[in-house]
Amino acid sequence: MTSDRDVAAHLANCFDATYRALGELAPLMGFDPCVVCAHEMSRSFGEVALVLREYTGLDPSPLAIIDAVLRRSWSEDPSGTLTLYALAIVVGPRLLVSLRDALEATSDDVARAVFSEAQMVTVGQVRRVVGLDPSGTTLEESRWNQAAQDLVAMVESDGNADSFGISR
Numbered sequence: 238m239t240s241d242r243d244v245a246a247h248l249a250n251c252f253d254a255t256y257r258a259l260g261e262l263a264p265l266m267g268f269d270p271c272v273v274c275a276h277e278m279s280r281s282f283g284e285v286a287l288v289l290r291e292y293t294g295l296d297p298s299p300l301a302i303i304d305a306v307l308r309r310s311w312s313e314d315p316s317g318t319l320t321l322y323a324l325a326i327v328v329g330p331r332l333l334v335s336l337r338d339a340l341e342a343t344s345d346d347v348a349r350a351v352f353s354e355a356q357m358v359t360v361g362q363v364r365r366v367v368g369l370d371p372s373g374t375t376l377e378e379s380r381w382n383q384a385a386q387d388l389v390a391m392v393e394s395d396g397n398a399d400s401f402g403i404s405r
Contacts, residue, residue: 239342239403241342241343241345241348242292242293244339244342244343244348244403245289245292245293245339245348245351245352246289246293246295246297247300247335247401247402247403248289248335248336248339248352248355248403249286249289249290249292249293249295249297250297250298250299250300251300251303251332251335251401252282252283252285252286252289252297252332252355253283253286253290253297253298253299253300254299254300254301254303254304254307255278255279255282255286255303255307255324255328255332256279256282256283256285256286257279257299257304258299258303258304258307258308259275259276259278259279259282259307259320259324260275260276260279260280260283262275262307262308262311262317262320263275263276263279263317265311265315266311266315266316266317266320267315267316267317268316268317268318270369271316271317271318271320271321271369272317274317274321274365274366274369275317275320275321277365278321278324278362278365281358281361281362282358282362284358285354285355285358285359288351288354288355289351289355292347292348292351300401302391302392302395302397302401303328303401305391306323306327306328306388306391306392307320307323307324307328309387309388309391310322310323310384310388313384313387314381314384318369318381319381319384319385319388321366321369322366322385323385323388324362324363324366325362325363325366325367326385326389327388327389327392328392329359329362329363330363331392331397331399331400331401332355332359332400332401333356333359333360334399334400335400335401335402335403336352336355336356336359337356338400338402338403339352339403340352340353340356342403
């Protein structure tokens with residue numbers, strides 16, 4: 238059986254990857270609303286990563302697939318729109334399922350509070366993307382659709398069809 242600390246360490250890796258990738262990519266994005274959104278999202282995910290790191294006492298090791306998806310999305314669309322899409326549609330929902338699974342697997346009240354707060358932050362950041370107006374982007378619609386499908390396939394081929402797991 239996986240311990241609460243192991244589960245939290247895995248989730249810290251997920252949130253740390255999200256925090257770092259968004260923070261590093263934000264200043265490179267070409268669409269100002271995406272820059273602002275990515276910076277704010279990075280900060281929120283970084284706060285969660287910090288709480289998880291404090292709970293576990295371990296330094297996180299960013300989950301490679303999350304980092305790869307966010308960086309690839311930016312390389313496909315330097316405006317940042319595809320990166321925010323990837324967060325809202327590819328990464329965010331899988332984080333939420335992982336957090337739900339973590340909540341079901343733990344009886345520790347402190348861990349449950351941390352995981353619940355992480356859920357709220359993730360939902361808030363996904364909602365933030367919904368309110369963004371991508372009308373200033375230059376990415377061609379057909380290319381964007383294919384790039385988005387490729388990101389989903391990338392995550393699924395890594396064994397993350399529904400979540401990022403809690404035991405990897």
